[in-house]
Amino acid sequence: MPELPEVETVVRDLRPQLKGRRITSVQVSGLSLRKPWSPGWQDELVGKKMLTVERRGKWIIVRLDTGQHFVLHLGMSGQLTVVNAGEPLQNHVHLILGLNGGKRQLRFRDIRRFGTATLFTDADELECFFTSSKLGPEPFELDADYWKQRLHQADRSLKAILLDQRVVAGVGNIYADESLFQARLQPARLGRDVDDTEANSLRRAVVTVLHRAIERRGSSIRNYIGGRGQRGDYQHEFRVYGRTGEPCPRCRAPIERIRLAGRSTHSCPDCQPPLRIRRRGS
């Protein structure tokens, strides 16, 4: 579920609530997330103070005063909120951190349990983790030449490239489709077949779409909520995602849905033609 804009929203919501707070208790549901809990790490959190809350791709990173890094991924249905301890406990809450004497709680709710939570001993170990998973650059810091090169050397669809966290971190199914529409590029086009102008246009489209989605606090289709429990609003601005059969906002042609890179993919058959339109003769 959550892609970069949703994770960014959660991080911005949580930061003022967690920064400088001490973890006074830890409770777990007993059900493991995507990876089984490693024994004992929950207890290790107790007594630690949280210094910073940052985002990298779709990862949430909480730095502790011991130099340890508590790292979370929301998977498809993860929700991370800070609430008063008296708030009724929802189902599917798998981790509760008591804050400042237990008046407040950080709760990790994850219906499908595809999320993860890991404690890294220090910054180096975290860096190793990102390096070994080859996590790519943030979309807002994409170097134009790097991007062109990654596209041109890839013998696969633009959709698959956008979804590959090693090429660029944070883009998921919604924002891949919306970015390709914005750039007027067919999702099935191969990376090696786009020219420099198209590559640049896609790079800028990703940035524009993600910025706007962050402004709207992300997209809430079913489960997503921010760190204060509110839904996002960007789903009202989808131009192709989930709009199969509806008229294209630019040209009124019905939006098509195909399966690409194993995911539902939405595009306009006219605005995003399979081949470049030849202009003016030749």
Add this chain to the structure above:
DNA sequence: ATAGGCGCCTGCTGGC
């Protein structure tokens, strides 16, 4: 190197 399939989970929707 790439695609495709599956598995990990729960919940919702639509068709019969």
Add this chain to the structure above:
DNA sequence: TGCCAGCAGGCGCCTA
């Protein structure tokens, strides 16, 4: 009404 297939903001593993 119930049942069942198919679908869902992710990702890692396997095979061809």
